Amino acid sequence: GAVVSQHPSRVICKSGTSVKIECRSLDFQATTMFWYRQFPKKSLMLMATSNEGSKATYEQGVEKDKFLINHASLTLSTLTVTSAHPEDSSFYICSAAITSGYNEQFFGPGTRLTVL
């Protein structure tokens, strides 16, 4: 089956630093990737839709200057949390859409960000 990886799986950083999270589709090409944020014991909150070669589309309330998304190739999208603060601590999950006609999506294993 289609595999999506995320790196790093876990990161701890100091307040004010920036953190980059990578999302890769390992065995398929993904023109579209999605970034979600998940708070403890909550459902996934869509942050943005990332299309290869174009600007990401952010959901209402998500700061695009805070959460920079780049989708430079058909297998890689990155999310950079700039000037991270403790309230940015969360579980970030990406998914990649495979063009199968069913809009099937495959999820990465997630990245746990802790900002001290």
Add this chain to the structure above:
Amino acid sequence: GNSVTQMEGPVTLSEEAFLTINCTYTATGYPSLFWYVQYPGEGLQLLLKATKADDKGSNKGFEATYRKETTSFHLEKGSVQVSDSAVYFCALSDPGAGNTPLVFGKGTRLSVIA
């Protein structure tokens, strides 16, 4: 717009009990339906899917049938195990809308005790 409603948890069951997690949806057109499972500290894994009415998705003893007449996709398992403890998400996608985000339910936490 499209939406998914699933039963609130948490659900606590004894090992070998029967499991049902209800999921209903609202959608225009003919969505594809999915159940995802999230084990503690991990990302989401696709558990099963159904892409048209009356389809039954099944995997690891779990089943769900796409019921268009009741707009439902309830998840069932005849005999749960401790290892099934996880959060289960019902989701839908609109295959006619290109690569759009999945619409998720709020998730149901299942705890199975020995």
